[in-house]
Amino acid sequence: TVLATVPGLATACSASDGATAPSAPPARAQEGGLPGADGIGDPDFPTDGNGGYDVGHYALKLSYDPAATRLSGTARVTATATQALSRFNLDLHGFTVRSVTVDGRAAGHSRADDELVVTPAQPLAKGARFEVAIDYAGRPEPVRNSSNLGTYGFIPTKDGAFVTAEPNGARTWFPSNDHPADKATFDFDVTVPAGLTVIANGELRGRPVTTGGRTTFSWRETHPMVTYLATITMGRFEVRTGRSPGGLPVYAATDPRYREHLDFLYRTSAKVTDYWSTVFGNYPFSSTGGVIDDFSAGYALENQTKPMYGGFQPDESIIAHELAHQWFGDSVSITRWKDLWLNEGFATYAEWLWSEHNGGTTAARSFQDYYGSEQAALWKYPPGVARPDDLFNASVYVRGAMTLHVLRGRIGDDTFFRLLRAWTGEHRYGNATTEQFIALAEKMSGKQLDDLFDAWLYQPRRPS
Numbered sequence: 001t002v003l004a005t006v007p008g009l010a011t012a013c014s015a016s017d018g019a020t021a022p023s024a025p026p027a028r029a030q031e032g033g034l035p036g037a038d039g040i041g042d043p044d045f046p047t048d049g050n051g052g053y054d055v056g057h058y059a060l061k062l063s064y065d066p067a068a069t070r071l072s073g074t075a076r077v078t079a080t081a082t083q084a085l086s087r088f089n090l091d092l093h094g095f096t097v098r099s100v101t102v103d104g105r106a107a108g109h110s111r112a113d114d115e116l117v118v119t120p121a122q123p124l125a126k127g128a129r130f131e132v133a134i135d136y137a138g139r140p141e142p143v144r145n146s147s148n149l150g151t152y153g154f155i156p157t158k159d160g161a162f163v164t165a166e167p168n169g170a171r172t173w174f175p176s177n178d179h180p181a182d183k184a185t186f187d188f189d190v191t192v193p194a195g196l197t198v199i200a201n202g203e204l205r206g207r208p209v210t211t212g213g214r215t216t217f218s219w220r221e222t223h224p225m226v227t228y229l230a231t232i233t234m235g236r237f238e239v240r241t242g243r244s245p246g247g248l249p250v251y252a253a254t255d256p257r258y259r260e261h262l263d264f265l266y267r268t269s270a271k272v273t274d275y276w277s278t279v280f281g282n283y284p285f286s287s288t289g290g291v292i293d294d295f296s297a298g299y300a301l302e303n304q305t306k307p308m309y310g311g312f313q314p315d316e317s318i319i320a321h322e323l324a325h326q327w328f329g330d331s332v333s334i335t336r337w338k339d340l341w342l343n344e345g346f347a348t349y350a351e352w353l354w355s356e357h358n359g360g361t362t363a364a365r366s367f368q369d370y371y372g373s374e375q376a377a378l379w380k381y382p383p384g385v386a387r388p389d390d391l392f393n394a395s396v397y398v399r400g401a402m403t404l405h406v407l408r409g410r411i412g413d414d415t416f417f418r419l420l421r422a423w424t425g426e427h428r429y430g431n432a433t434t435e436q437f438i439a440l441a442e443k444m445s446g447k448q449l450d451d452l453f454d455a456w457l458y459q460p461r462r463p464s
C-alpha cells in the first residue's frame with residue numbers, strides 16, 4: 001500500500017495505537033517528530049505514564065467547591081522532549097479539557113480513555129524544554145474497586161477531599177505523566193471556601209490568603225516527587241506545627257473527629273522521623289508530619305512529607321512504616337511496579353526495627369513467626385514479581401521484609417546498615433531497581449547473593 005512505501009510511517013502508526021489520527025501528513029512524520037508513546041514502558045501497567053518527554057515541574061492552580069464536588073483550574077507542566085515529538089500524551093481521568101497551549105500557543109487536544117493527546121502547533125525538537133498549560137474542570141471521579149486496590153485518587157468527602165493516589169490515581173485530579181519513573185517538583189495553589197484547610201506536600205509559602213469568602217493555600221515541594229504521592233487533601237482540620245526534638249519542622253493535622261489523636265500523631269511522627277534519620281541517613285525532605293482524615297480508606301499512604309491515614313487512629317507501628325517510606329519509595333523511588341517490594345518490604349522491615357528499638361518483638365522473632373506461617377499466599381506469591389491485579393499482596397510487604405532479614409544475617413549488621421544508608425544516599429531523589437539493590441549489596445558485602453535473592457524474591461515456594 002501507499003503507507004508501506006513511506007519511510008518511518010510504520011513506526012509512527014504502531015505507536016499511535018489508534019487513539020487519534022496522526023496530525024501530520026505521513027510524509028512529514030520523521031522531520032516533524034513522532035508521536036510520544038501512550039505508556040512509559042512498564043509492562044505491568046502498559047498505558048501508565050507516557051513516552052517522549054520527561055516532566056520537570058507541575059504548577060497546579062486549582063479551585064475546589066465541595067458542595068458541587070467540582071474541581072477546576074490550570075495545570076502548567078514543564079517538560080523536556082526526549083525525542084522529536086509530533087504529539088504527546090498526558091494521563092487524565094474524567095474532566096472537560098477547556099483548552100491546551102504549548103509554549104503559549106493553542107495546541108490540538110483529544111481524549112481517549114485516560115489519555116489526553118496533545119498536538120502542538122509545531123513539532124517539538126528533541127531536547128526542547130516546553131510548557132504545556134491545560135485548563136480543565138469537572139467532577140473528579142476516584143478509581144473505585146479496581147481489583148484489590150479499593151478507592152484511590154481524588155476522593156470527595158463531606159467537607160473536602162481525601163487525596164491519596166497510589167498506584168495511578170494522580171490522573172483523577174491533574175493531567176500528569178502518571179508513573180513513578182517520572183519524578184518532578186510541584187507548586188500547588190488551591191482555593192477553597194473560607195474555613196477549610198488545604199494540605200499539600202512540602203512547605204506552605206506564606207499565610208493563606210482569604211478574599212470574597214474563599215481562601216487560597218500555596219504549597220511548594222522542591223524535592224522531586226512521584227505523581228502518586230502528590231496530595232491536596234482538604235476539609236476542616238485541626239493543625240499542629242512545630243519542630244521535632246532533632247530540629248525538623250513538623251506539620252500534623254486531623255479531621256475534628258480525630259482531634260484527641262492530634263498530639264499523639266504530632267509527637268510520634270516527630271520522634272520516628274528523628275530516629276529513622278539516625279538509621280537510614282539524613283531525612284531527605286524539608287519537613288515531616290501526618291494527616292488523619294475521616295474517609296475510611298482502609299489504608300494509609302506515605303504522601304511525601306505528609307503521610308495520610310484514612311479514617312483510623314494510626315499506632316506507632318504504622319507511623320514508623322509510613323515515615324520509613326520517606327526514604328524508601330519517596331526519596332528512592334521505584335522505576336517499575338514489579339519492584340514494589342523496594343518500598344513495602346523496606347517499610348515493613350522498618351516496623352520490625354521500630355518494635356525491636358522499643359523493647360518489643362525483635363526482628364528475628366517477627367521473621368521466625370512468619371517463616372513458620374502456613375499462609376499459602378506468602379509462599380505462592382514471590383514478592384519480586386508484583387501482580388497488577390494484586391499489587392499490595394501481603395507477600396510484597398512481609399516476604400519483602402523477610403528478604404531483608406535474611407540478607408542482614410548473611411552480610412552482618414554492620415554491612416547491612418551501611419548498605420541501607422548507601423542505598424538511600426546513592427539514589428536520593430531518584431529512581432532505582434531491584435537489580436541495582438542486589439548489585440550494591442554484593443559490592444558492599446563482597447558476597448555472591450544471587451541465590452538468596454532468587455529464592456526470596458522470585459520463587460513461588462517457601463525458601464529453605
Ligand code: ARG
Binds near residue numbers: 150152299302
Ligand atoms: N503504600 C501504602 C502503604 O504502604 C499502601 C497503598 C495502598 N493503595 C491502595 N490503593 N489500596 O501502606
Ligand code: ZN
Binds near residue numbers: 325
Ligand atoms: Zn507501605
